[in-house]
Amino acid sequence: MANAGYTALRQFSFTTRPYLAVDDITGEPIGLDDVDTRVGWLLDLISGAEAQMLARLWQPATFDVLAAGVDRQGRKLPIQGHVAAARLGWTPHYPDGVYVPSRVTRVVTAQAVATLRTLAYRDTAIASLSARFDPATSRLAAPTTEAEYLPAGFVRGVVRQLTARARREGGALAGRLRITDMQAPPKTSAMARLSAADRQLAHLTVTDTVMTLTVKLPTTVAPTGRAQWRRVRLTAAIPPHLHGRPISEWHLPTLHLDHRGLLLRCAATETVPAADVTSGTCAVGVDWSPATLGAAAITTETPDGLVSDYQGWTYDDRGLGIKLARLQTEGQLLHRKAARLRRLAATAPPEVRAQLDAKIAVLDAHREAVGIKRGKINREMAFHFSSQVTDFAAAAGATVIAVEDLTTLETRGHGRVNNNRAAQSARRQAVDALTHTTAGVGAVVVSVPARGSSAQCPGCNEPLSRPGGYHTAWCSGCKIGGNRDHVAAVNLAKRALLGRGKAVRKRGRNPQIRVVEHAPVRRCRDKMCPTPSRPRHRRVRHSAPAATPPVGVNQTKTVPAPQASVWDTVQPVTPQGTGSREVHTSPTPATSVVGSMRSMQTL
Template identity: 45%
Template sequence: MSVNVPMFPGVARLFTLADASATGLMKRSFTTATLDRLASGTDETGRRLPASAHVAAARLGLIPVYPKGLYVPSRVDRMIQANVVSTLRTLAERDTALQQLTSTGSLAASHPKVRAGVAKNLGRQVARHLKDHPDADIASLRLPFLQDAPVPGSRLVLGAVDKQLATLELTPSGTFLVLTLRLPTRVRPTGRGHWVATEIILPIPKHLQDRPITKWHLPTITPHPTKPGIARFHLAYTEPDAPGRDPKTPITSVVGIDWSPSALGVVSRVTAGPDGELSSAFEGHRYEDRGLGIKLFRLQQEGEILSGKIARTGHLSDGLPEDSPVRARLEAKIAIWKQLRSDLGAKRARINRELAFHFANWATGYAQTTGATTIAIEDLSTLGAGGIGRANNNRVAQSARRKAVHATTHLAARAGLEVIEVPARGTSAHCPGCDAELTRPGGYHRARCRACGLEGNRDQIAAVNIAKRAITGQDSLRTDRKTGRKRIKKAAHAPVKRVRRPKNAPTPRLTRHKRVRHSVAPKVVKVAKTIFPAPPASVWDADQPPGTRAPRPPTPDAPVSGSDREP
């Protein structure tokens, strides 16, 4: 949950202190020695590093530094360390992936332990570095050699502090949260008395006021990305989940979700009988986004056009003198275009999030209505589009899939449903009944099996395969201890029998999205129809023997002396 509140002067001063110290700490810590320690998970004495970022930073000696004469509480150091170390751990994983790709002395295009997207991005960085340094040894390349120290995000992680700096309480009415935070009263606080407790009122949205929330956690504060002078408070809360499926109970009813390039997703249901036989009606239901996907694609195209303008104008301005008035006008245009591009990105992010939760509500509601206990989705780490062109690949990337996965997992847990990720490869290429390879007789969206004669929409068949893999691979189901995601890494085949869809089968309920305009149907104006008389019957329409046909009579509109046709 995010709440926007006007930026308090004390919060702005705290941001200034924390950002300056975090930038300096990142520059000092972005070294190969620090990355090696974070990758190994141990300190210099061999002890295991704790999961808490600020405790791990203290163990490694990563201490923030402030200008001389300033007094900053140690709890502020924890927020800065939590912000920096979380970024350094991500960089340590990328550095480990780089060493795996260059372990043979040459850059490998792929590695079994490195994701394809990470390998592609690291390959670009290595190619750019070798272009500037042709004599560099690939085997000795590390991430600090390829890039500068990143700038940590401007955020205050209050979850890393204790009640001496921040507390959060719920009002008796249950509609507001009171955050008590110690903030500096001046730009350069020199003593303990310059840090005063300030109360910040955070309203609770209406859709959360009646929920059985057991605990509210301290928020993370960030500046609003598009509105200056506004602070955004990201709050997490604990809510008891509905009782889900017993792990000892076998999975018998699954709703599969296939990520479609034309729509966000298609759902279909597969059930297992008492004898283990799988059946499905192949009743795939396609999600209707009411044109929001096209709107996202249009916003993406506008962003690409702005990026092209910025690049071309930047090349023009680089060739002009520093004091040239033309260069000043070009740089002013570039600044305006960059602001427009950032605004487009923020708008796309908002629409993607709302679209993801709208889809998750639609899919979860259908699973509840059909009586399914599990939702199966494609594992996005094994899903890679290829051979569809640059424009279509960008369009597929804008479908908010990862956000839809998080939203579906969140809403499904609240409803007592289980979400399982299955391998994505081959779901739309193999028949659910006989596992034979499908053909495309009617184009991309149609699929047909020559072996058993199954024919249908490609996305519907893929949704059945996804649901089937959740049932057949439940013996190899594993839960990630870190993220809690449930995955099946190996696909198993079992024939799915096609059954007749009952007449009273449920269909997903589709609510109108709030970003879609509530248009009013135009009034239908009935116009009196003009009746034109039919032309007189012609002898040419009759079945008469040759030689007995008379010439066609003239019509009243165009009188003629005779017919221009010969009998």
């Protein structure tokens, strides 16, 4: 259970948009379209300098320095990216005659160093794998040290790259390869992380429901002096689900432009009850299911041992999993079409190549739109899943939630299509959402090994049989079984309770349990699993009843009421976690407007 009286800090993010902009000096209002234009100029300067800096630093010496973690004087590199870049002498270059404040340069260097530090791990892994790779057989030699062990999924991807490169070079590789030999410099999205700067560039003021961001923006596409950088006050509303939250600190946002204009990606720190993994006696196991996003079951530690009722709960994705599979297939089809047109355009005449390039641009735009839609659905499903699991654990009094370690979880044996669909599911996003949501109720998420969780009996640890097919499990010795995912969830919860005293904690990660211990889980006939709420789906009409027409007026045209969504429920789920929610008001009923107009005609 949560430590009584103890609190912890939790960071979360949300999005909002400004609805008012004024000049900080004169106080004159500025149109939001003009603000979008000026922010676009700022992002163009930042993204251009960042891309040029990444291309200039894309060499093995850069990753050697980052891997060593020290500068030329042997001092440890600081965590702040812009300070580390200043020590190493990494500075961005801007077009001739363009003046950029030093605080904007901080943003550029901080973003570039963060990208390079992320790729430093991949560079070390590629160098290690290429040294053990045999181009003739496309196989890797066995690792000799513990540092050479890497996740299997990551290894397979690098091996595919090495095999393709060996095929292009005639079946041989030129010694030890680096990331600079395998791929080009990465392309980053246009954004401005204001958190890397100080008050000279931006500062934030927050009241109860409104936040005001004062940021320095250029007044022209190519500013030549300080006078062409002016401060602008942007006023934005704080999302309603954050009102009244115990937020201790608001952080500077990240500026981003999308199809609707300026978007503020904000972050904040709030106080939540502190959770202790070692004191929990009731745990919820969450098994990632191939049929849906996940299933859960409860295991409790009693003086007589571990008990469970083996009655789990399966998440209802409301048909979104089928929609995601359809969107994934559509995106893959668009990708294949664009790739085929690119092959044709490579050898086509100039006039035909222009037509093919136009078609390729349309296909790429459609594929990007499909990806954006998939991202939104994955995010909504992840937070809806996390809220359901949190309610399930809170109703059972569980303060430990065990999830499968995603680094050891691989999908295989279900065919190429189903393996790809399972690999594309939002499991990592669901874990992050679950970590955030459960922290608000004093619970903690623990990662446990996934191997054997659905193949071994929780009671005797023997292999389970499948009398009813893939989705069933039965142990003839213990006489227990049921849904395969529910049995796996019992195993995961058992591993969390047995290994909670040996949990490994790393900065920025959930506690991990790496040792699998066994103890029999006895079936308890008492009801332990709470009954989840299952709201009935029904169609709800949001429109008002049709107005009675005046006497003597014949209605010749019937205007239908707005259609209700098939996902409207009796009790809509309250949004939890990060991200802003926009409240859309119901449209004005068209029937009343028609009736009022006809009334005016009769007067």
